[in-house]
Amino acid sequence: MAQKFYAVKNGIQPGVYTTWDECKKNVHGFSGAIYKSFTTKEEAERFIENPNEILDDHLPDSLYGVKSKAIAYVDGSYEERKKQYSYGAVIFYNGNEEHFCEKFSDQDMISMRNVAGEIEGAKRAIKFCIDNNIKALDIYYDYEGIEKWCNGIWKAKKSGTIAYKEYYDKAIDKVSINFIKVKGHSGNKYNDLADLLAKSALGIGDQVNCISNKVNGIVANNVKHSDFVGIIDLLKEDFGDLKCFEKDIPYGKEYTLTIFNNEKKQRLIVSSYIDKNKVYINGEKEELFNRLTSYIVELLEIEDIPNFLNTVHDLQIDKDVVESEFNSYFPNSYNLIPDELNNYLHQAVYNLHITGNIYVADFLVEPAIRPLEGILKIALQENNIPIRKKQDNYDSFFVFKKNKDRYILRDKYVREDHSENILNYLSECYTYFNKNRHTLLHWDNPKNELDTTRILTTVQEAHTIIKDTIKLIDKYYKLR
Secondary structure, eight states: OOOOEEEEEESSSOEEESSHHHHHHHHTTOTTOEEEEESSHHHHHHHHHOTTOSOOSSOOGGGTTOTTEEEEEEEEEEETTTTEEEEEEEEEETTEEEEEEEEEOOTTTGGGTHHHHHHHHHHHHHHHHHHTTOOEEEEEESSTHHHHHHHTSSOOOSHHHHHHHHHHHHHTTTSEEEEEEOOTTSSOHHHHHHHHHHHHHTTOSSOOOSOOBOSSSEEEESOOHHHHHHHHHHHHHHOTTOEEEEEEETTEEEEEEEEEETTEEEEEEEEEETTTTEEEEEEOSSHHHHHHHHHHHHHSOGGGHHHHHHHHHTOOOOHHHHHHHHHHHOTTTTTTSOHHHHHHHHHHHHHTTOOSOOSOOHHHHHHHHHHHHHHHHHHHHHTTOOSSOTTOSSOOOTTEEEETTEEEEOGGGOOTTOOHHHHHHHHHHHHHHHHHHHHHSSOOOTTSSSOOOOOOOSHHHHHHHHHHHHHHHHHHHHHO
């Protein structure tokens, strides 16, 4: 194992130690301890000697394994024209990373400009701990008043600072608060992220991605709780053996979703935060996970899809690249495809970037094949062909019949104004859909003598099907 050096910047006896036990003796029980491990002694010494170098881009070692403690980075921003101020906060707790930002226009605080926002960020971090029964909090800040108004070094004189001091005095009965100063705009990753969040709340500069990372999963913002409940209903239809256990958590509900697919257990834990419109997903990236994330894609704005999928698949694909490729793959239809299908097809184009060795690649083709069903229904309806029997309350493709190795339209539904090109297209489209939808996205009973289930074992197979499906969808809009 590689040698580690433990730098104790703030502890019983600051210094560099070569074992965790020595480090622990000097930080355990010490309020406001600051310590971090390094692979070289020089880095550890530099960490202690540089007063402005509190943390680099890595999370502090003190974050891990301490369920009673949270760490927050806060910053503020101000917009002169709108007379508004805001905060950004990055909060770490129990292995999770949360992002918060909010804007204000309180006349009593505006004169303090971005400092007013940083005060609100500190209060938000404290509130987070109180709401979640967290007993200790480290607040990393860059404006010294954030700490000095609280500990009395600076006298609170304005109504805003007086209220902040009173809030702190009440809070310390419930949570132990330690303040740590960082140098603003010094390249500290999380301080810069808090600054970006604050600016984002005011519409200044680059907007923060709607997706934020978790240590053990992924997060999607802008997903309403009611929409997520609808997704669970869809999953119950897709997976007949889906078991869903629901319980209340602070700010929302937690769902444990379980299926047994081909005798293998798949389990997800999903938290839906109602007021925040935020969903956390934890679990293995298997069929249940892939189906859930594909439904979430339907709810996102087009420009947010690449960010979400980058998080899901740990890639870095620029949204402009996906949009450009989408337009080239759909030359006849890129601006005509209905919105509800558009998101799926953007994911299909994105999936062409997923490479490497995977056990099962079926999930890659689903975002292409599902919209094909929608396009087929559109094609039938636009050509005055029914998609639902009078006595039924569901759609079906009863208008087709098998003819050797393909499906064709039944004679009674063929009209004089149907061109040969349209009839051939409908036949080609349903034949292709029937072949791929039923064999790739549905399971036969594996114990049957003839099991028609297909499993794609390479991404190359999946990419071929995606491209063929895309061509078939775009072809209809060329024929219209």
